[in-house]
Amino acid sequence: MELGIGDDKSVEQYPYQQGETPGMAQVEEETEIPFYEVHEIVVPHLGHVPIAKGDFHRLPKKVQKFIAYYCDLLTPRGLYICDGTVKEADEVVHKLLERGTLEPLEKLDNCFICRTDPADVARVESKTWISTKQKHDTEPDCKEGVNTIMAHWRSPEEAKKETSERFPGCMAGRMMYVIPFSMGPIGSPLAKVGVQLTDSNYVLLCMRVMARVSEKVWDALGDNDFVKCVHSMGCPRPWRKKVVNHWPCNPEKILIAHFPEERKVKSYGSGYGGNSLLGKKCFALRIASVIARDEGWMAEHMLIMGLTDPQGREHYLAAAFPSACGKTNLAMIKPGLPGWKVLCVGDDIAWMKFDETGQLFGINPEAGFFGVAPGTNWKTNPNAMHSFQANTVFTNIAKTEDGGYYWEGLEDELPKDTKITTWRGEPFKIGDPIKAAHPNSRFCCPAAQCPIIHPKWEDPKGVPIDALIFGGRRPEGVPLVYESFDWNHGVMVGAQLKSETTAAAEFKGKNIMHDPMAMRPFMGYNFGHYLQHWLNLNKAPNKVPKIFHVNWFRVDKEGKFLWPGFGENVRVLDWICKRVRGEDVAFKSPIGYMPKKGTINLEGLGPIDWDALFDLPREYWQQDCKETQKFLEDQLGKDLPKEILEECKKQTERISKM
Numbered sequence: 001m002e003l004g005i006g007d008d009k010s011v012e013q014y015p016y017q018q019g020e021t022p023g024m025a026q027v028e029e030e031t032e033i034p035f036y037e038v039h040e041i042v043v044p045h046l047g048h049v050p051i052a053k054g055d056f057h058r059l060p061k062k063v064q065k066f067i068a069y070y071c072d073l074l075t076p077r078g079l080y081i082c083d084g085t086v087k088e089a090d091e092v093v094h095k096l097l098e099r100g101t102l103e104p105l106e107k108l109d110n111c112f113i114c115r116t117d118p119a120d121v122a123r124v125e126s127k128t129w130i131s132t133k134q135k136h137d138t139e140p141d142c143k144e145g146v147n148t149i150m151a152h153w154r155s156p157e158e159a160k161k162e163t164s165e166r167f168p169g170c171m172a173g174r175m176m177y178v179i180p181f182s183m184g185p186i187g188s189p190l191a192k193v194g195v196q197l198t199d200s201n202y203v204l205l206c207m208r209v210m211a212r213v214s215e216k217v218w219d220a221l222g223d224n225d226f227v228k229c230v231h232s233m234g235c236p237r238p239w240r241k242k243v244v245n246h247w248p249c250n251p252e253k254i255l256i257a258h259f260p261e262e263r264k265v266k267s268y269g270s271g272y273g274g275n276s277l278l279g280k281k282c283f284a285l286r287i288a289s290v291i292a293r294d295e296g297w298m299a300e301h302m303l304i305m306g307l308t309d310p311q312g313r314e315h316y317l318a319a320a321f322p323s324a325c326g327k328t329n330l331a332m333i334k335p336g337l338p339g340w341k342v343l344c345v346g347d348d349i350a351w352m353k354f355d356e357t358g359q360l361f362g363i364n365p366e367a368g369f370f371g372v373a374p375g376t377n378w379k380t381n382p383n384a385m386h387s388f389q390a391n392t393v394f395t396n397i398a399k400t401e402d403g404g405y406y407w408e409g410l411e412d413e414l415p416k417d418t419k420i421t422t423w424r425g426e427p428f429k430i431g432d433p434i435k436a437a438h439p440n441s442r443f444c445c446p447a448a449q450c451p452i453i454h455p456k457w458e459d460p461k462g463v464p465i466d467a468l469i470f471g472g473r474r475p476e477g478v479p480l481v482y483e484s485f486d487w488n489h490g491v492m493v494g495a496q497l498k499s500e501t502t503a504a505a506e507f508k509g510k511n512i513m514h515d516p517m518a519m520r521p522f523m524g525y526n527f528g529h530y531l532q533h534w535l536n537l538n539k540a541p542n543k544v545p546k547i548f549h550v551n552w553f554r555v556d557k558e559g560k561f562l563w564p565g566f567g568e569n570v571r572v573l574d575w576i577c578k579r580v581r582g583e584d585v586a587f588k589s590p591i592g593y594m595p596k597k598g599t600i601n602l603e604g605l606g607p608i609d610w611d612a613l614f615d616l617p618r619e620y621w622q623q624d625c626k627e628t629q630k631f632l633e634d635q636l637g638k639d640l641p642k643e644i645l646e647e648c649k650k651q652t653e654r655i656s657k658m
């Protein structure tokens with residue numbers, strides 16, 4: 001099975017061939033005839049910037065100010081104020097097709113492939129940072145000589161220098177699109193408004209899928225603040241450099257800068273996913289985690305699902321996994337047990353808040369899935385497959401001769417002699433020794449198209465969260481499931497989250513990497529303060545949910561997976577629900593409550609080695625405890641909450657008595 005790459009993929013970690021395929025390079029046309037009528041409106045604040053679409057004067061005053069400031073600075077050739085209509089999408093698609101940035105997938109309805117410049121294929125962590133007045137608001141007090149692996153700080157002075165080298169005039173000769181969007185159902189008390197300025201209509205197209213883009217957002221804004229998102233491909237005209245694949249970008253100058261105190265994101269040089277769809281990782285995780293700290297809620301890298309048992313009892317679960325653990329697959333599993341029902345609320349991000357009764361409620365702030373394509377097939381994730389049969393933008397996948405999609409993982413679902421064109425435009429046949437799709441290639445489709453989308457997925461109140469789950473890819477030592485003793489212990493379990501990565505080129509083979517709360521690449525502030533914020537949530541009237549840890553990836557001595565995974569994971573979720581209801585199906589172990597033998601339903605599975613799945617090797621856990629405590633002390637120094645250190649020590653103590 002092909003592994004998905006997911007969130008953690010970065011250009012540095014995956015130095016994919018940067019060479020060019022002959023015929024890929026084009027010299028970009030110097031001028032562009034607008035496909036819409038340009039009105040001769042001269043806006044006082046905007047000087048000569050023509051309005052191609054929309055009524056600037058009807059926008060909220062604070063939005064006018066924001067746009068006017070950036071028109072002045074970025075000097076676009078025109079302003080296109082988006083309304084979110086289907087007609088608008090059709091116009092944009094038409095333009096992208098005409099230019100060659102998009103290619104239709106004839107076999108599907110309203111689906112397209114976009115092939116990027118091969119130099120712009122992933123999030124760039126080394127160019128992603130947070131700027132606050134005080135360094136300590138972003139980075140913990142690491143131990144002497146240790147660098148933080150979480151949010152990376154830049155001083156306001158440096159930020160000023162870096163941004164002023166890039167942004168002035170960067171939209172010369174380009175259209176500036178103004179995208180009003182809501183993260184979360186428009187008008188929901190848990191939702192937040194953003195406005196993204198971008199010079200990429202591909203970005204506009206994907207933002208329309210991933211966020212709620214609509215004129216209604218202007219009304220929903222009211223007296224509230226909005227998150228200011230500024231994005232440019234960084235290719236002002238005349239652009240003399242080579243443009244590859246009709247994808248103008250500026251990889252050497254990439255910058256993804258966050259200003260949480262100003263609720264602002266500035267992104268330059270890249271059009272790819274998390275670098276450019278600023279509502280997603282930049283806003284809904286990094287900026288939102290700061291807002292959540294200030295306002296007393298949680299912005300987490302979690303899926304949300306509703307699970308209904310054969311008796312009709314429903315529980316809602318939120319789960320955090322590092323990349324390459326199959327989070328999107330889990331968010332929409334087809335249960336392997338008869339009579340069970342899983343419904344998907346979200347696959348990537350959860351915004352959660354305790355209501356006045358103390359019940360935790362969660363929403364999915366997104367409106368679409370931006371999933372890793374390779375590894376997705378009718379066996380691993382049939383519900384995702386159904387979701388992207390229409391109205392989908394695929395990026396860097398391969399195409400079949402008959403206008404269908406192809407990527408690694410679909411080998412057994414297509415005729416062996418299918419003629420395929422790779423993401424780089426080369427001819428390909430199944431079995432060839434190169435990759436047809438980029439490992440980080442994506443589908444971008446509306447969540448509403450998921451056959452098991454939850455009827456309450458757009459409920460403005462959210463859904464009541466009964467349990468939080470952390471998971472990692474842990475080939476050794478870590479049991480299938482365990483439950484934390486209490487909230488503080490659970491926060492420690494999240495803080496010590498680790499997962500195996502096959503990624504980094506500089507490491508030989510596989511590596512277990514720390515990814516606390518699965519938030520390592522997405523933290524918006526000091527991680528010690530973040531842990532303290534979690535700890536503080538456990539106060540009246542809040543009823544904090546139980547916290548669990550799962551591991552689908554334990555292997556035996558031959559390296560064979562001990563657990564069948566996928567739809568069968570519902571059996572583990574069933575046990576979690578029993579615990580939520582307070583059933584006596586657990587015993588105390590040194591690392592938490594574990595299932596009493598036989599309390600996980602294994603009916604109809606082949607032979608399962610229960611003892612191997614739940615074994616706790618003493619040496620392994622002694623070593624793990626030591627390593628984890630050192631990691632947290634190194635990373636957080638004085639910012640490590642004493643409660644977490646206490647939990648580490650108690651766990652070490654319990655393990656020493658095993």
Ligand code: TSX
Nearest residue numbers: 003004324325326329330333552561564565566
């Ligand atoms: O997504 C996965 N999940 C969660 C699914 C709901 N994957 C794919 C990970 C890469 C993104 C899994 N891989 C899971 C899993 O639960 N488990 C495994 C490991 C595994 C792989 C193949 C088999 C079994 C387990 N095959 C057979 O048993 C035949």
Ligand code: MN
Nearest residue numbers: 006007301348
């Ligand atoms: Mn993610």
